[in-house]
Structure formats: structure tokens, C-alpha cells
Amino acid sequence: APAPYNEPFRPQVHFSPRERWMNDPNGLVFFEGEYHLFFQHNPLGDTPGHISWGHAVSTDLLHWHELPVAIPATDKELVFTGSVVVDEKNSSHQCENHQPCLVAIYTAHNDTPHHEAQALAVSQDRGRTWKRFSGNPVLDRNVPEFRDPGVTWNDETKSWLMVVSLPNDHKVVFYTSPDLIEWTELSTFGPAATVSGQWECPNLLKIPTADGKQSLYALKIGVNPGSLQGGSGEQYFLGTFDGHHFTQSSDPGSHGWTDYGKDSYCAISFNHLPAGEPPTLIGWMDDWQYADKLPTVPWRGQMTIPRHLALLKDADGLALQQTPVTAPIRAKSTSLVASITQPTTTLFTTDQPTELTLTIDPADAQTFGLRLYSDPAHWTEVAIDRTTMKLSTDRTHATNITAPDFPARTEAPLSPNRPLDLHLILDRSSVEVFAQNGTTAMTNLTMPTTQNLRVELFRTQGTHPLKVIGQRWTLRSVWS
Template identity: 55%
Template sequence: MKSFFRKLIRCVAALTLFTLPIAAQNSDYDQPYRPQVHFSPAENWTNDPNGLVFFQGEYHLFFQYNPYGDQWGHMSWGHAVSTDLLHWHELPVAIPEHDNTMIFTGSVVVDHGNTSGFCTHGDCLVAIYTGHTQTPEGIRQTQNLAVSLDKGRNWAQYPGNPVLDLHLADFRDPSVSWDPIARHWVMAVSLPKEHKIRFYSSSNLKAWTQLSDFGPTGDINGDWECPDLLQIPSSNGAKSIWALKVGLNPGAPQGGSGEQYFLGDFDGKTFRQSRLRGSYGWTNYGKDDYCAISYNGLPKDQKPVLIGWMSNWQYAAQIPTTPWRGQMSIPRRLSFINDAAGLALKQEPIIAPLRGKNYEISALATNTSALYGSGHTIQPPFEIRIHFGHPVESVFGLKIYSDQQHWTEVAFDTGKKEFYIDRTHSGAAISPEFRVRTKAPLVTTRPYDLTLIVDRSSVEAFAQDGTIAMTDLVFPVANNLQIQIFPDDAKPIESEGQVWELKSIW
């Protein structure tokens, strides 16, 4: 143990504990499909966000990362920091693969009270992650600790690892937070094959006591992964509610990976789903938002913030980008509503600080020239906010063209009671699973409003007061886009809104 604390002291002195090839901060973030308002590493493979934590004025984004190439493997924790959740600075690899153990998904907490005994000078950061180890007996997944005393720049492995070991091949993705009422740490961790989320408590992050199980329930067509337990405020100031988010891979409604949520109550030991209508739903109805997790350590007056991995395991390895592969979703603030249709999770994208020049969408505009003038095009990234009043047509929305043969359609279908994104003609079709139309159920008593964030290789939609979120990758054939409100050959649609050009975060 003394040698462990010597390592921690060396962290304070900013000595690097590990030597690995790392991605340099690349000044060239202008590749054809490089996202301009979403985080992506300078190079190499990334998937799940990890250890989201706010500490001493910085938002930390750790992420699954391969330091050696653009395919999955050698899983380590990459690292980036931001002061506004939008502009990111990539740092060296935080926790690398070591001793035949890959570093899978997990959490980072701020140990304010030094419950762990690791914090030698004030507060420190403790990572709780899944170690994925190839043993002579086969794969073993365990829960482990690493500690940083220098704001997450350097990390030391706890010599008592693993701190939780069920001798299983599938036991992963701990979501850890502090319970201020019970005054102990709570972990939600997945038993993927059993379709259960197991809860544990600990006074010191090192010794864990089993509390309860949730599941199987909801959708169990694939492995349960990436749980996240969090308390969510009401959008109108009413009492908060608890949410348990659970990833599903494969078998999600849109195919491949997706995420479901349950709304209810957590009493410090057991999560119970509400009996109210709407207490079960999907965090994202698109194909490309997976393993989203929320931030620890946010100020008390801030709503929870969620970030996900913008891809799908069906085709993630085939995405046509270089020298990187993988990106993160727009951060969004969470609340919930409880209206005549029932409960619903509400998501609000954090994007306003990036807004630049804006355009009014005139009422009754039904074609591209009415929006911008003849021949006008706009380049991603941009944001559209539009409200359709009382539409006459049963199908209405926007088409985003890269040429006459390639477009992405984002629309409401009141006849089928669906909101959808159709990317079947969007451009590069990565695989048969990619050429799809994703859909979400409409609630006729909620407004027909739409916020759309379009980047160079993605479309993120938030509809019906943020109760529908839908994220889909697209790979258009050109970077000059035209936008059309449709239908343009029928009765006009009452609509109003704006378009903003967005400033690049790079």
C-alpha cells in the first residue's frame, strides 16, 4: 500500500505513469466527414463515453479508445476536457490497457470526503471501471479502481483490484454515484446475459455490499449494458423522479444497439418502476446513440447532462472516416414531463453558444427558394428550430438535399402516428443495416415542434418538446446542402422557425 501512495504522490508531481502512443492535438479537423460540433478523437477508434465528471471547473470526457488503430481493440480510456461541454481539448490516454486487461466502461466520482482514503491533498478523482481480462479459464470481467490526484491527468491503479468479482465473463459497466441520504456510494452494474441491473453499496469504494436486482423487464432481446441511475428534475418544478437507463445490444427496435429507460423511484436500495403511463421508453429512437451516461459532480442547480456514443455495433467498424472512427453525441440536459399522455423523458441539446448567422423560416414556406432564395445552399454544421402549427397534410417535415438523388427526410406522419428520419437516400450506405428509416411513436396531444442539429456526418432530432430524441449518422455526397419544407405540391403548412449556422468547435 505504501508503494501505491508513492505512485499517487508522483501523480501530483505530474510524472507520467504510463508510456503509450497517443494522438497529438491535431490542428486539421477539416476532413470531409469530421464532425464540427461533436467531439471526436484526433485519430483512432472510439466507442462508449466513460467517467463523465465535472471537477474544479472542467467537464471531463473519458471514452473507450484504441491507442493503436481505427478498429476496436486494446481498450483504454481516452480523455478530453472542456469548460463548456462543447469545445474539447484532447489529452493523453488516461488509463491504458495493462497486464492483459482491457479497460472497459465505468464511472469517475469526486471523493469529497476522502471516503476511500486515497485523497492526500483535498478532493480527488476515483475511477470505477470494468476490467476485461483473458485468463487461462476464459474471459473474466471485474470491477476495479484507479485514482488521480492531479485533476485526472495521471492515474494509478489500486493494488487491491479487483474490488468486485463474481467470476463471470459478463459483468460490466458500473454506474457509481454518492447517495447523500444514506451517505454511501451506490453502484448500478449490469449482468448482461441475465437482463438484470444489480445494485451495490459501499462506504469506501473498495468493499461492496449487494442491495437488490432490477429486471428482467422491458426489452430483453439482447445483452443489457451501460446502466445509468440518476435523479431527474421535472420540467415544471414538480418533484423529481428517478431514471434507470439500460443499453440493449443487439435487438434494439431500430436494429443493433439502442437504449431503453425506466422511470420510477429509488429508495437507496431498490429501484421500482412507476405504474404511470410513459414510465418505459427509449432514450433515443435513432440507430446511432448508444451507451449514453450522465455527469457526476454537477452543481446542484444544473439539470443532468447526458452524452452517448454516436454509432451502432452493426456497422461501427465500417464507418468511412479517417484518421478517426467514432464520435460523441451532442450533450443534452435532462428533465421529465408528466402531461395528459403520461410521463416522458425530455432532452434539450446544449448548442446555443455555437450559434452564428441565422435565417428566418417564413410562414408557409414550402420549397428551398422560399427559405433562402434561389440556389442558396448551407454547409453543416447548422441548427434548425421549427414549429408546425396545425398541419393540413398527414405527412410533413423537412428534406435535406446534397443533390437531387440524395437526401435525408425528417418528418411527422400523423396517419401512422410516427416521427421518423429516413436516410435510405442520404448518401454512402455503409451496410444493409445502415439504409433504414428510423421511427418513434407520436403523441397527438404534444406539439409538432422540431429541433434539428445537422453536422457533416450526422442528424440529431428532438421533437415534441424534446420527448422524442432521434440520432442517425448520414454520409452525404456533398457538403453543400439545400433544405426543403414539404409537401410542396399540396396545401401550405403553417410553420415558423429559424436556422442558425453553427461555429466549429475546432
């Protein structure tokens, strides 16, 4: 058998559990020098079931150390998605020895009868062990579906704020609490924009503008199925939160998709980050359409690269800007300079995970981009079409995976006013694309047939040289 973390398809710069099933990230929190990543996990199998909270810690968001299951499923409840907060001042009266403790707010899910309510667990030892709160559930509407609490400390109201989903109503509900135990309803948001499928995994985050002078709130909501690319996806709203209500901004750009690929879902942001650290998002790099059919062994599921978030305001209006976090693993750097008039040219070949930043002057080329060949018959194409002003990723030729809905070409609109740059993270089984200064993100699994890539630049039409200037980094595996 291949060495652990070196199996075919095993991501080298993204988190995946050593074994078994994983879906949503949960309880992202920074506490006493460690980033915590909890996650929806089946410790007993490689399909969803016996859902518990898995756990990993890191000091740089990239090198993760997996720990034993944090909150196990019981006969009575599955431990569905939720948050972890640092109870600095023992507001819950659950922290021992006058020390801050970690409080998890999760959805206790029951299949028979179908029921979901919000419950607490507490850790006195930096997330290593957890005890369920004796007064669970703390928030129950007596409805079958009511889940995925996103809880944060609201510094303006000096109280805890929860945003939680009523999936079939396409609504999120805001609640406030002084102690994480008594919750009072404040308001609801929705239905709005895309209301197909179910709404899941809401997350409200405060995001400073790129110049640091202002901030707005982003309300991010998972839609499954029926998102933009067909399966699971995430829309966001930008606006204000006055302590009671979220109000979507009237500026253009106040609604969008956090990611235009098929494989970014239930992303949430870190609580309790050190001052000055930008909001940081991690999502599940997968899609419910085929997540349980992927050919990865002995694990199933991986996370996106962590992304720093900022808000841009320009001639087009508002935009959410995502920047992948990779600095700690950037190794060898090479400049890329290319100028092509012919249809294709090879830029480089590699067997390592790679980060690329490219600034492109297309001259009179109409379509251009990169083809990532794993062998002559299998490739993923990342393209910009200037006629339609669309970014696309086409993985229909990338793999032999025949799971329905896996072969796909995803598309995102581009702005004629923003630069035509690309920023890519290429791992063994994924292609993450950030375009136009990170204002468009597109994440897709690829599962190619080999681990060697030949990266080709291509163009169509025109006769003038298309010019590319860029940088290429070899990324160090986080497992070595």
C-alpha cells in the first residue's frame, strides 16, 4: 500500500483526514497559538454516517495535525455542523478555574423522529476533550430541520450572535445571547436570490475594505442542491448588520457566489483571530452530487486552501476578494515570461503542487488560458473568453471519473473593468482559480490519471503577441 498521505489523488497542500469520510469544516477558531479545524466526520466509514466532529490543529493554517475525534456521535444524536467560540469571560458559567474555555455550538440531529436543535459542548483543555452541556438542547424550535449555527462575539452589542438556517424555508434566523445558553430571536433574512434546494451553513462575517477604513458584513449561505453549477454552492450578500437585522447593500456587487466552481461548500470563517489578521475562510472542497463516489482511498473529502477575505470597492461596485494562504509552504520561485503568437506553448512541467500568478495582456487573442495535461489524453482547461467575458474551468477531459455530474465545465462572469489576471493553486486532485484580483474564485476537483503536469499556454484567433508575466512557486507538501 502507498505511504500515508502519498496515495493517488492525496492532496499535498490541502487538509484531508488520514482515513474515512469528511464533509463540512466546523468550529474554526484560533486559541492560544493554535488554529483549530473541526470537521464533519464518520470515524467508522467512508460514506456519511455516524457523523461526529473530527479535529485537527495547526500553527500556520496549512500544516495540520489530526487529533482524535472531538465530539462523537451517540445513539441519540449525530453531531452536525456548528461553531466554536472562546468564552473569555466565562459568560456561560461553564469554564473552570477562571480560565477561558472553548464552547462548541452544534446541531444535534436525530433521524427518528427527524429533529434538529442546537446544543453545546465545552472543552477546558484546548479542544482535546469535550463534555456535553447538561442543559442541552439550548435552542429548539420543535421543527425537523433547523441547523448549522454560526456563532460569533458581536463587539458592538457585547453579546453572542448566532445565524442559523431553516433549510426548507430558505431563511436564516439571527439570535442573540448573553451566555450561549438563553437565545432570543432577533430577525430573519430570506428567501432571497437563489432559493432552490436547501439553505445550509450560514456564516456572518465582518470584512474590512481593502483600504482598512470601513467594514461591511458578508452573509454567506450554502445552497444544495440547485446552486449555480448544479449541486452544492454558496451565495453571499454584502450589507450592514445593526445588531438586529442584516440589510443587503443597494450597491452593485452586493450579491454573488463565493465560488463559481463545483467544489467549495459550507465554508466558514475563523473566530477569535489575532488582531490584524484578515477574516479567513475554509470550505469543504467537494459537492454532495458525487462526494461519496470519489475514488480516494482510505479517505474521502478534503478542504479548500484557506482564503483571506477583503472587500473591494471599484467602478463596478462591491466585490468580495479572496487571497489563498500559501506563504508558509512556498518553496522555489521561478519567473514566467512568455509571448505567444502560435496557438500553444508549454510553460513548464512539474510533479509538485504549484502556485501560479499570471498577468496577461491578450492583445487580439479572443480566448486564452492554460491547459493542465496529466497525460496527452487528459487535461483540465482554465480559460478566459473575451467575447463572452467569462472565466471557465473545463474538467470534462480531466479524469476517468464517471460519477454523474462529475464531468463538468464551470463558468463565471468577468468584469471588463478589472485586470485579466489569474492566480492558481494546483494540487494532486484540485485546481483552484482566482481571477481579477481574487474577485472571482473557481474551485474544482480534478482527479487526473497521473501526478505529473505539463502546463500549456493557449490562445485562439488574432496575430499579435499575447504576453504573460508571472511567477511560479513549487509548494512544499504539508505532510513531509
